[in-house]
Amino acid sequence: MTSADPKLRGRWLLQDAKARFSELVRRARADGPQHVTVRDKGERTGAALIAALQASPHREIDLEPPRGC
Helix, strand or coil, X not given: CCCCCXXXXXXXXXXXXXXXHHHHHHHHHHHCCCEEXXXXXXXXXXXXXXXXXXXXXXXXXXXCCCCXX
């Protein structure tokens, strides 16, 4: 699976993302988030990350960086 297939736009296998990292970064800037999977296994929902963050004992830490002028 590569980003060349229009149906799979924004989806990359890890090996392709590593080999074509500059293109991946350009597409992330132009098209938005890119999804990289290992052996085409990965959730697009982000549910695992959300669950991990919610279960963290440090969940009250403010992750938003301070805004400066």
